[in-house]
Amino acid sequence: MQPSARVRTLREAPVDPGGTHVLYWMTAARRTRSSYALDRAIDWARELDKPLWVLEALRLGHTHASARLHAFVVRGMCDNAARFEASPIGYYPYVEPKLNAGKGLLQAFARRACVVVTDDWPVYFVKNMTRAAAAKIGVRMELVDGVGLVPMSAPDRCFTRAHDFRRWCQKHADLWLGPQPRVNPLARLQLPVAGKPPVSRSKWPAAPVEPDAALDHVARLPFARDIPAIPGEGGSKAGRARLRAFVATKLERYTERNQPEAEVTSDLSAYLHWGHIGAHQVLRAVLASEPEWSPASISDLSRGQREGWWGMSPAREGFLDQLLTWREVGHNFVWHRPEDYASYESLPGWARTTLRAHASDERPQLYSLAQFEAAATHDPIWNAAQRELVQTGRIHNYLRMLWGKKILHWSASPPEALEIMITLNDRYALDGRDPNSYSGICWVMGRYDRAWGPERAVFGKIRYMSSDSTRRKLRLRAYLQRFGPE
Incomplete structure (x- = not known):
């Protein structure tokens, strides 16, 4: 071995x-x-x-x-x-x-x-x-x-652009498409049988593992905050079922993922975060869903292209780019920046410079953490996204970006905005406290992005998003009805 x-x-x-x-x-x-x-x-x-x-x-x-x-x-x-x-x-x-x-x-x-x-x-x-x-x-x-498809120690540098990380992955595909974990290591497994546990059951009693008893045990624990469980969420069985349903009924329409009403997102990130399902399981299921595909379908060109490298349908290539590039570029960052991966100082220099230049700009509104947490802003789209987070432990992918951009817009300072985003996400999101979570939050403030024009108040050269443009781009009626005020 x-x-x-x-x-x-x-x-x-x-x-x-x-x-x-x-x-x-x-x-x-x-x-x-x-x-x-x-x-x-x-x-x-x-x-x-x-x-x-x-x-x-x-x-x-x-x-x-x-x-x-x-x-x-x-x-x-x-x-x-x-x-x-x-x-x-x-x-x-x-x-x-x-x-x-x-x-x-x-x-x-x-x-x-x-x-x-x-x-x-x-x-x-x-x-x-x-x-x-x-x-x-x-x-x-x-x-x-x-953690993922790519060993975290394999890339020898911290990538600041997703394109460069994607290109590295394409050039080193033999590394992460090589030996994979065993699909079912318990099948026909022969080992000496474990007997009595080597610890005191009276001092450290084993947790109940019958589902109703286990969840009842959780309900009686003295948590600091009252954030209720979400029925039906969690576990490898549920994760594999969700993966099968995604591949069978949603994957073909994945190019529509920015539309909340299309309901084609995989909802797998919490299962990946907690390790109830592995990235290789997801990869195998997607590759198997296109019967004619084989490793020979992969392009000979490795230029960091977002489409055409896998030799698969656009929907599958789009999903695999999320699974490989956008999920794992976050692993790369935290591996190389273990002490400050979620700090304001970890943002790109150009982003900190432009935010500093606009730090004294008048904000159109100012909200506290408590107001954000209660979805008590003037904006019904933002409030709906926050309610989705509180109620379901998730925010739709596109609206998560708007959610973060407006926290930046309505906070007293960029460092305070970053702290508010991390607190709300880590507190309520099922997939919070994850490398990919910190990538998405820090993307709001320039990580993996570039300077944009025109230069705006508060944002400076940071990419801007507005609720008005979001309303024009997306079909939101059903979403706003579902997550509107009670």
């Missing part, structure tokens, strides 16, 4: 062949299919001839914890439990019942482990949590990158 471009050692310590088990600490790739990390853990268990335990835990104390986010993850735990139960792998789901109740659980699981495998996740608290844990574990600890 040789390490790949997706595996790096976080804890430089020897593997302990005398340990009792291999541990996979599941933190980001929360699924049992198409997972590089699960594959890696299984390979270790085979090589060492040891049982494999999977620990999937959920903290209560992270900044934006809520019933909405917890319920999404817990539905995935229920799916995982059912799958692991039919395998020799031991599975231990844990949901903190109160703050810090899970302290010491990982160390207890790792105390007699031969080696620990976990997910490489580049943002939010997971990144810091894994590094802090590594300092307390006495055996080798590996990070496995299962």
